[in-house]
Amino acid sequence: xxxxxxxxxxxxxxxxxxxxxxxxxxxxxxxxxxxxxxxxxxxxxxxxxxxxxxxxxxxxxxxxxxxxxxxxxxxxxxxxxxxxxxxxxxxxxxx
Amino acid sequence: xxxxxxxxxxxxxxxxxxxxxxxxxxxxxxxxxxxxxxxxxxxxxxxxxxxxxxxxxxxxxxxxxxxxxxxxxxxxxxxxxxxxxxxxxxxxxxxxxxxxxxxxxxxxxxxxxxxxxxxxxxxxxxxxxxxxxxxxxxxxxxxxxxxxxxxxxxxxxxxxxxxxxxxxxxxxxxxxxxxxxxxxxxxxxxxxxxxxxxxxxxxxxxxxxxxxxxxxxxxxxxxxxxxxxxxxxxxxxxxxxxxxxxxxxxxxxxxxxxxxxxxxxxxxxxxxxxxxxxxxxxxxxxxxxxxxxxxxxxxxxxxxxxxxxxxxxxxxxxxxxxxxxxxxxxxxxxxxxxxxxxxxxxxxxxxxxxxxxxxxxxxxxxxxxxxxxxxxxxxxxxxxxxxxxxxxxxxxxxxxxxxxxxxxxxxxxxxxxxxxxxxxxxxxxxxxxxxxxxxxxxxxxxxxxxxxxxxxxxxxxxxxxxxxxxxxxxxxxxxxxxxxxxx
Numbered sequence: 234x235x236x237x238x239x240x241x242x243x244x245x246x247x248x249x250x251x252x253x254x255x256x257x258x259x260x261x262x263x264x265x266x267x268x269x270x271x272x273x274x275x276x277x278x279x280x281x282x283x284x285x286x287x288x289x290x291x292x293x294x295x296x297x298x299x300x301x302x303x304x305x306x307x308x309x310x311x312x313x314x315x316x317x318x319x320x321x322x323x324x325x326x327x328x
Numbered sequence: 329x330x331x332x333x334x335x336x337x338x339x340x341x342x343x344x345x346x347x348x349x350x351x352x353x354x355x356x357x358x359x360x361x362x363x364x365x366x367x368x369x370x371x372x373x374x375x376x377x378x379x380x381x382x383x384x385x386x387x388x389x390x391x392x393x394x395x396x397x398x399x400x401x402x403x404x405x406x407x408x409x410x411x412x413x414x415x416x417x418x419x420x421x422x423x424x425x426x427x428x429x430x431x432x433x434x435x436x437x438x439x440x441x442x443x444x445x446x447x448x449x450x451x452x453x454x455x456x457x458x459x460x461x462x463x464x465x466x467x468x469x470x471x472x473x474x475x476x477x478x479x480x481x482x483x484x485x486x487x488x489x490x491x492x493x494x495x496x497x498x499x500x501x502x503x504x505x506x507x508x509x510x511x512x513x514x515x516x517x518x519x520x521x522x523x524x525x526x527x528x529x530x531x532x533x534x535x536x537x538x539x540x541x542x543x544x545x546x547x548x549x550x551x552x553x554x555x556x557x558x559x560x561x562x563x564x565x566x567x568x569x570x571x572x573x574x575x576x577x578x579x580x581x582x583x584x585x586x587x588x589x590x591x592x593x594x595x596x597x598x599x600x601x602x603x604x605x606x607x608x609x610x611x612x613x614x615x616x617x618x619x620x621x622x623x624x625x626x627x628x629x630x631x632x633x634x635x636x637x638x639x640x641x642x643x644x645x646x647x648x649x650x651x652x653x654x655x656x657x658x659x660x661x662x663x664x665x666x667x668x669x670x671x672x673x674x675x676x677x678x679x680x681x682x683x684x685x686x687x688x689x690x691x692x693x694x695x696x697x698x699x700x701x702x703x704x705x706x707x708x709x710x711x712x713x714x715x716x717x718x719x720x721x722x723x724x725x726x727x728x729x730x731x732x733x734x735x736x737x738x739x740x741x742x743x744x745x746x747x748x749x750x751x752x753x754x755x756x757x758x759x760x761x762x763x764x765x766x767x768x769x770x771x772x773x774x775x776x777x778x779x780x781x782x783x784x785x786x787x788x789x790x791x792x793x794x795x796x797x798x799x800x801x802x803x804x805x806x807x808x809x810x811x812x813x814x815x
Binding site for chain 1: 425426427429430521522523536562565566568630632633635636637639640647651654655656657658659660661663665666667668669670671672673674676677680682685686688689690692693696703705706707708709710711712713715747748751762763764765789
């Protein structure tokens with residue numbers, strides 16, 4: 234198996250996803266098949282090849298630091314599942 | 329005359345001559361949606377009232393002598409472009425009730441031209457899929473055969489155009505998501521050069537690959553839509569500050585003299601290439617030669633690695649982009665959890681469907697300590713080689729021809745539990761996204777079972793004109809685009 238059940242559990246935790254036993258088995262098998270296929274990349278000689286993260290070569294996109302049209306607080310909060318006094322509410326972080 | 333069957337070009341002419349009003353046209357489209365939506369399932373949201381309001385404004389503008397090429401034209405928008413005040417779900421339960429407080433730049437542009445937005449179309453959840461079976465909302469059916477997939481991820485947009493449930497639509501393309509469904513539904517789909525159209529307000533899947541583009545009934549309409557949406561936008565730091573041409577200026581039947589088209593040697597070796605698709609594309613190539621284009625063989629030696637590279641890079645970027653869905657700022661939250669991390673985990677597992685979770689896991693794995701170099705690093709290097717292949721090929725030709733998809737639309741359910749086989753069906757489209765080049769799919773035939781087949785034309789960065797010119801001449805010389813599915 235290319236990816237173990239424990240690795241799936243570890244990566245799911247990193248991704249903030251809960252997995253039940255059934256999903257772990259299914260994902261380990263499906264993702265294992267995909268990663269095995271991806272391993273064909275090992276055949277390619279990439280010695281000295283620069284990686285590409287972006288297909289169009291743009292240098293930094295600078296602009297003046299000026300205030301422009303933006304969302305006001307009410308609109309920014311409009312879709313929040315829970316809000317209070319103009320803030321997002323989250324479950325207690327510090328016990 | 330059935331108004332909903334009109335192209336943008338035809339409807340514009342009638343609106344301009346005041347033969348019809350936008351309200352009549354929009355009502356005809358809305359009635360058509362009511363009549364066939366149950367069969368096709370193209371829409372997540374139909375915006376009847378908003379559409380009629382916009383149609384009234386369009387009619388007012390026309391009566392005052394202000395008419396743009398899109399004034400009063402009913403359009404459908406893939407449900408991952410933010411529309412102010414109109415629900416935008418990405419076909420995901422996690423965004424089921426999300427109402428954007430702003431418009432994507434492309435939507436702003438369409439509204440400025442007095443276009444009418446009739447609704448938001450179905451898609452694979454967060455644009456992850458090639459069949460629309462991964463929608464968290466509904467299944468979309470191919471109008472040509474309701475037991476088949478429409479393609480994906482812009483399957484709703486393509487099905488809506490093919491079934492005349494809008495005059496034209498917008499999709500987005502990360503690995504073929506405009507071109508492949510256009511091919512499967514027998515319509516035109518154009519993925520512009522990366523950076524040509526602003527991605528501001530497009531919900532991100534894989535930011536270095538995503539691009540918005542038109543899905544239309546004709547090549548002319550694709551050019552008209554490109555005129556409306558293309559151009560630099562300061563709000564998208566990856567949009568390119570480059571002048572935008574008038575895309576309709578290349579639409580003439582002068583033939584294809586002086587153009588050279590390349591046929592990649594490696595594409596004939598693709599496993600699983602359907603014989604009907606192969607035959608239709610060969611005929612199309614012959615036709616394009618007859619119209620004056622010189623046809624040469626080119627080589628894209630790294631073609632066989634395209635799927636592997638894509639299915640590392642796209643999930644990696646997605647795993648990062650989708651970290652924002654945490655149940656805090658917008659979207660679904662599992663309110664039963666009293667601890668923050670539990671809330672995140674439960675919200676995300678409950679809100680994302682299986683394909684999205686699968687890709688988040690793959691992406692996180694490929695980016696994680698110990699695996700980064702072997703997966704993301706390696707894929708990014710091979711991406712460079714794929715781009716270099718295209719650069720070399722385009723030294724010898726103006727455009728590259730291929731099938732859009734290796735098979736016609738497949739039956740619903742056939743590949744849904746076999747992700748790798750599904751991914752392999754993207755073989756011809758993925759490379760354009762990795763290289764950032766434009767690509768168009770135009771109807772070029774039908775399979776023995778009567779399903780549409782698409783020809784893909786890809787070209788050099790920022791040379792959409794060459795694609796439109798070839799596609800237009802091919803379309804005008806053939807009848808495939810005139811055939812409609814019976815519903």
